Amino acid sequence: AFPARRPSSHAVWRSRLAMTATTAPPRKHQQRPWSPGSWRTMPIKQVPDYPDQAELERVEQRLRKSVPLVYTGEGAKLKSLLAKASRGEAFVLQGGDCAESFAEFEKYGGENIRDTFLLLIQMSIMLMYGLGLPVVKIGRMAGQFAKPRSSPVEREKNKVLELPTYRGDMINGPEFTAEARVPDPHRMLTAYHQSTATINLVRSLAHGGFVDLHRIHDINLEFVNGTPQGKRFLEYATRITDALKFMSSCGLQADSPMVRQAEFFVSHEALLLPYEEALVRRCEITGKHYATSAHMLWCGDRTRQPDGAHVEFLRGIANPIGIKCGPTLSDAELLQLLDTLNPNNEPGRITLITRVGAGKVREHLPRLIEAVRRSGHVVTWSCDPMHGNTVATPSGIKTRNFDDILSEVKDFFQVHQEMGTFPGGIHLEMTGRNVTECVGGMNKLSHDDLRTCFESQCDPRLNASQSLELAFLLSEFMSG
Numbered sequence: 273a274f275p276a277r278r279p280s281s282h283a284v285w286r287s288r289l290a291m292t293a294t295t296a297p298p299r300k301h302q303q304r305p306w307s308p309g310s311w312r313t314m315p316i317k318q319v320p321d322y323p324d325q326a327e328l329e330r331v332e333q334r335l336r337k338s339v340p341l342v343y344t345g346e347g348a349k350l351k352s353l354l355a356k357a358s359r360g361e362a363f364v365l366q367g368g369d370c371a372e373s374f375a376e377f378e379k380y381g382g383e384n385i386r387d388t389f390l391l392l393i394q395m396s397i398m399l400m401y402g403l404g405l406p407v408v409k410i411g412r413m414a415g416q417f418a419k420p421r422s423s424p425v426e427r428e429k430n431k432v433l434e435l436p437t438y439r440g441d442m443i444n445g446p447e448f449t450a451e452a453r454v455p456d457p458h459r460m461l462t463a464y465h466q467s468t469a470t471i472n473l474v475r476s477l478a479h480g481g482f483v484d485l486h487r488i489h490d491i492n493l494e495f496v497n498g499t500p501q502g503k504r505f506l507e508y509a510t511r512i513t514d515a516l517k518f519m520s521s522c523g524l525q526a527d528s529p530m531v532r533q534a535e536f537f538v539s540h541e542a543l544l545l546p547y548e549e550a551l552v553r554r555c556e557i558t559g560k561h562y563a564t565s566a567h568m569l570w571c572g573d574r575t576r577q578p579d580g581a582h583v584e585f586l587r588g589i590a591n592p593i594g595i596k597c598g599p600t601l602s603d604a605e606l607l608q609l610l611d612t613l614n615p616n617n618e619p620g621r622i623t624l625i626t627r628v629g630a631g632k633v634r635e636h637l638p639r640l641i642e643a644v645r646r647s648g649h650v651v652t653w654s655c656d657p658m659h660g661n662t663v664a665t666p667s668g669i670k671t672r673n674f675d676d677i678l679s680e681v682k683d684f685f686q687v688h689q690e691m692g693t694f695p696g697g698i699h700l701e702m703t704g705r706n707v708t709e710c711v712g713g714m715n716k717l718s719h720d721d722l723r724t725c726f727e728s729q730c731d732p733r734l735n736a737s738q739s740l741e742l743a744f745l746l747s748e749f750m751s752g
């Protein structure tokens with residue numbers, strides 16, 4: 273499925289990059305004053321209609337006094353890793369739920385979080401091995417609770433009743449009742465507490481020896497054991513174990529924290545600005561403001577208006593920022609966004625996450641790459657092959673086709689290869705659970721299978737086997 277391998281394609285990309293890179297002078301712009309709440313005077317999209325403003329303010333007040341989820345220095349660290357990815361010295365794997373759910377959290381007692389974390393680690397090991405590059409691991413978790421929607425209302429299938437749309441557990445409930453759909457500010461507090469538990473779990477898994485490469489043979493999800501994807505992973509595991517043994521017998525350090533621990537970051541879409549604003553903290557050392565709700569935040573495709581509230585908020589925080597780039601994003605708008613969000617052209621600050629759909633990459637990606645190149649802006653390019661590839665089955669179930677996902681990733685890599693720029697990462701909706709939400713893949717999930725285990729409250733996710741398969745194909749292709 274992937275294009276024919278070329279000898280050491282990474283080396284080629286890197287040297288071309290070196291030839292074509294322009295060193296842009298820092299841009300000098302008249303900066304308007306910014307404060308964590310300056311977004312409030314700007315036009316805003318996708319905003320919930322809270323019936324009780326006083327209650328909303330009380331919740332915001334509580335969040336303002338809450339413990340930050342991340343330490344500001346971690347955001348700075350992630351930025352330096354993303355800067356490496358912009359230069360082809362690292363690869364970014366970002367993934368997790370479309371929307372985290374309160375119900376899943378209660379039902380699984382953290383097992384779903386652990387499994388998705390484990391899957392990301394497995395994929396990163398395969399990619400690291402294939403690419404010969406460090407992989408920067410970023411979860412879509414510990415805050416991914418607010419969803420932009422295409423319509424403010426929705427109708428249950430074949431029914432006449434129309435209700436306000438579900439906007440994510442942090443805002444309203446997924447149940448199809450008028451009561452559940454009323455935005456409730458207290459949901460922000462539940463989301464905050466769930467996020468603290470989630471980040472605590474992934475930190476302890478990352479640092480507590482759970483993903484020690486010395487016990488890589490145990491890092492396999494139970495239900496992929498024995499499947500072709502599981503066997504492939506075990507082949508990698510054996511090669512890595514051999515390499516570690518060899519290092520030890522040479523007297524080399526096979527015992528460093530790099531081998532015993534994993535570095536893991538969290539991210540979500542900065543959609544619900546009252547929540548984000550309340551969790552902004554000023555770093556006492558640097559004087560900069562950071563969103564402490566996550567290491568990285570991204571701006572969704574529906575809220576990226578250069579003069580809108582979401583861009584205004586993101587402009588003033590020092591975290592690394594993602595921008596979703598859909599097919600309607602014009603070159604001029606993109607440049608305006610880059611000037612506004614990264615006026616000093618700081619490497620690692622901006623990750624452009626393109627999500628144009630299979631078959632449309634050649635129409636959009638070259639023009640965006642060319643515009644960015646001419647502007648001299650440094651960006652990290654990532655590919656979200658999910659959001660341009662959502663389709664409905666004849667019976668009305670939202671799904672995505674593994675082949676479309678693969679095709680978009682493949683074209684993303686090919687276009688970057690042709691243009692001498694670096695494909696810095698991928699952004700996936702995926703879960704370590706054995707769900708049936710996307711069709712296709714080696715296990716050939718069909719439309720009929722979608723009924724078996726469709727748990728996502730929003731968009732369909734790749735399951736563990738499909739995710740491993742994608743990582744495997746990518747790693748094979750890129751090690752060419």
Ligand code: PEP
Nearest residue numbers: 370572573574596627659
């Ligand atoms: C998402 O990432 O879940 C999402 C809604 O993406 P986009 O803004 O690209 O549509």
Ligand code: MN
Nearest residue numbers: 370701730731
């Ligand atoms: Mn989604």
